[in-house]
Each structure stands twice: as structure tokens, then as C-alpha cells.
Amino acid sequence: MTSRYLMKVRALAAAAIAFAVFPIVTPAYGQDAAPPPTEVAAPAAATPTVEERIADIEAYMNNVARPEKTSGATSLVAGPGPGANAWQMVSTALVLFMTLPGLALFYGGLVRRKNVLSVLAQCMGIACVVTPLWWLCGYSLSFGVDAKSPFFGDLSNALFKGVEPGNVGAGYYWISDSMWAMFQLTFAIITPALIIGAIAERMKFAAVMAFVVLWMFAVYFPFAHMVWSTTGLMCGPLNPNAGIKAIDFAGGTVVHMTSGWSALVLCIILGKRLGFGKEQMAPHSMVLCMIGTGMLWVGWYGFNAGSALGADAIASNAFTTTTLAAATAGLAWAATEWLLKGKPSVLGFCSGIVAGLVVITPGAGFVTASSSVIIGVLAGVIPFLAVTYLKKKIGYDDALDTFGVHGIGGTLGAILTGVFADEKVNSVVGPLKDGLLMEQFKAVGLTIVWSVVATAVIAYIVKFAIGLRPDPEVETAGLDLAEHGEQGYEH
DSSP: OHHHHHHHHHHHHHHHHHHHHHHHHSOTTSTTOOOOOOOOOOOOOOOOOHHHHHHHHHHHHHTOOOOOOTTSOOOTTOSOOHHHHHHHHHHHHHHHHIIIIIIHHHHHHHSOGGGHHHHHHHHHHHHHHHHHHIIIIIHHHHHOTTOOOSSOOOSTTGGGTTOOTTOBOSSOTTSBHHHHHHHHHHHHHHHHHHHTTTSTTSSOHHHHHHHHHHHIIIIIHHHHHHHHSTTOTTOTTTOTTOSSOOOOSSOIIIIIIHHHHHHHHHHHHHOOOTTTTTSOOOOSOHHHHHHHHHHHHHHHHHHHGGGGSSSSHHHHHHHHHHHHHHHHHHHHHHHHHHHHHSSOOHHHHHHHHHHHHHHHGGGTTTSOHHHHHHHHHHHHHHHHHIIIIIHHHHOOOOTTOHIIIIIHHHHHHHHHHHHHOOTTTOGGGGGGOTTHHHHHHHHHHHHHHHHHHHHHHHHHHHHHHTOSSOOHHHHHHOHIIIIISOOSOOO
């Protein structure tokens, strides 16, 4: 019985095996049919370990690079960090707010009433022409990813090629590449807009627009690359092979020195306003000027604190130093004016506040709070002397004191950054501290020479091509009606 039972079991097992194999070894659709393909399961993607995921969170909170994954997995938060990206969006809006309406009202209040709309139109025109130019090639010429030159970018990111909202790394670890491009755009907008303060009330709108387009290529794009690109000539923090190992946190050389020194050259080539020194050319509205000053101060937090590229301790330091320097400089300018001229004017407070903001810009994320107070005092006194006495002694017509505040102030700020930069505030300073002051002087010298020469060439090109100034009759009547067909005020 046992033997017959075993035989039955073996027979059943053989039948089961034959049944299982039969579909595989027998063609399903005739003798020549090929067997159906078998699917090979893809290997499961590696998943970050708990430790790696915690390390990502810590990197985000500390605003540093994501750590390498030993498991071979990719980060589950590979895109922009919401908080850091949100701060960058706010900062970008604040810097744009500096130009429109901040700078427009600040400058608009300082000119005579017959020219107020011309200043507003120039600010808006610059914003509207620089923006598509930035998309077309400006961003790429400043920060092109394949750029090898220490002086110029390339066209690798032209038309925003590769600039994606979900990618990071073009600017910093946790902010969107798109937001980095937009943040830098707002700097590109305000820089040439600063120049119009020196030539206000006497330059044709068409000439201003032509000058700005050429100036962006000849001055702004190269300096943005040299100072802030990883291959830039003067980018000490990011380029170990930089020829000049200088530091510029938020634009002392790139923004204020280039615009300020260019403004001086352009206003000299353009010539003085008709009646300059013979008739009253006082600001038509200190109310607008004061409102514009307040907007500039508020917007400057995006300019300086936003340059930390994350809402971290360095951003907090930049916020603090910006506030202290601006207020101290406003007080110092007004006090100096009170002492030398007998009265502290509203214009003095406004000019001092802006000067303080300018001078602290290159060092906002590198210097201590106490150093920023010292910087504020110097920012209130030295530009005041330049505006009050240097301009009169040399005799140039810097209509709204762009050179005195931005040229002199930006130069002063770049030098003082070399004096007061502290590695306790920002670790970037540590390896660069020895010899930093001399590197800052080199950066200052190159910026002055480049800006002056390039501006002179561009100004003469525009002068011979379309002319710089309107007819004397138009200038005397005011630019608003002749250039734009409108008036700022009815009566």
C-alpha cells in the first residue's frame, strides 16, 4: 500500500511539472511562433536613510549645501527650499520697489516741476528695456554657466536656457535658479537708473535709452561677472583663481561705483544745465523726495539682506548693519550741515540716509554692528563734503548728486569693507583677510578706470549718432511736454 501511494504521488507530481512547463516549451501560435517576451523588473530606486533625510533638513536650516548620500539615493528635497525661496521672492520685489517707485520719486522730487515726468519716464523706460535685455543675453553674459573668461560671461544661458524654477545652484543651494535670475535682474535695473540723477533735466529720452543699452554691455554685465561669478576676476569668495581677491557683498563696485563714476563722466560730457549757477534750481517737492527716501530705505533690505541668499544669520547681520549705517549717516549729514550751514535740512537727512545705505552695501554681510555705526558716521560726513564743496570747486553739474553719493560713497564703502570685514560675522572673510585692504584698492582702481573710459566712449558714440541734449528751447520749457506730451502738474 505504501508503495502504491508513493507511485500515485510521483505521478501527480510529474503531471504538475509537465503542466507548468508545457506553455513555455510549446509555441502558443504554431511551431514558428516566438515565445512572448518576459518583463524584467527594474531595480528599486535607493531611498535615503533616516540619517540622510535628517542631514538634508539640517543643511536647509543652516543654509548650506546638501550632504552627499552614501546610500546612492537622491535628496527628497532636491528643489528650492520654500522658506529660502520665499525670502528671495520678497527681496527681489523690494529691490524692484527701490527703482519703481523709490528712486523715481526721490529723483522726481529733486528736479524742477517742469521735468518731473521726464525722470519718472527714464526710470520706467530703463526698467522696461533692461528686463528683456537680461532675458535675451544679459543674465548669460553675467553668469553664464560655461563662462571661462575672468572678465566676461558667455551665451550658454541666453534666452534663459537652463534657467528653471525647479533647479537650484545657479545662485545658491536652496533658491530657485529662476529667482536668482530675477533677483539679479533688479540690480541690473537700478544701476543704470542711478546715473540719470547726474544728467537730469538736460538729456534726451532717446539718448538716455541708447546710452543705457550700450552701457549695460560695456560696464554692467562685465562687472557683475567679474565680482559675482565663480570665474570672475574680482570674486575672492567664489573664485580661488581670482586675479583680485576682493569682496563685495551687495554691489559697492558693481552698482554704486560703476554708476557713480559713469555719472560724473557723462554729466561733464553733456555739459551744465542752461542757467546753472545763475538761476534757482531748487527741488520742486521735498515731500516726494522724502517719500522716495523712505521707499529706498525699505527696499534696501532686499538689496543687502537679500544678498545673503537665504533668511539666515548673515541676512540678519546685513539687515542690522544696513539699519544702523543708514540712520547714523542721516544723523551725521544733518548734524554736519547744521554745524556748517546753520540748519539741518530735510534734504540733508535724505541725502545722508541714502549715503549710509550706499556705503554699507559692500560690507553689509561682512562687518559687525559696531563697525556699521563707524561706517555710518563716515558716510554722513565724506559724501557731504563732496556734494557741498568738491562739486563747487571743480564746477561739474551733477544735478542730483549721483557722483557725490554713489561714486564717492561706493568707493568709500569698498575701502571700508577691507578695513572692517570680520570673519566672525562671515567665515568667507577668513581666508581673504590678509591683504584684503590692498585687494579692495585694486578693485576700486579697476572699477574707476573701466567705468570712466567705457562711459566716455559710449557718450561720444551716442552724441554723434543721435545727439545727447534737446534743443535749448525745449530744455528751457522743460522736458515733460516736449519729450512725453504730458505734464506732472496742471498748474
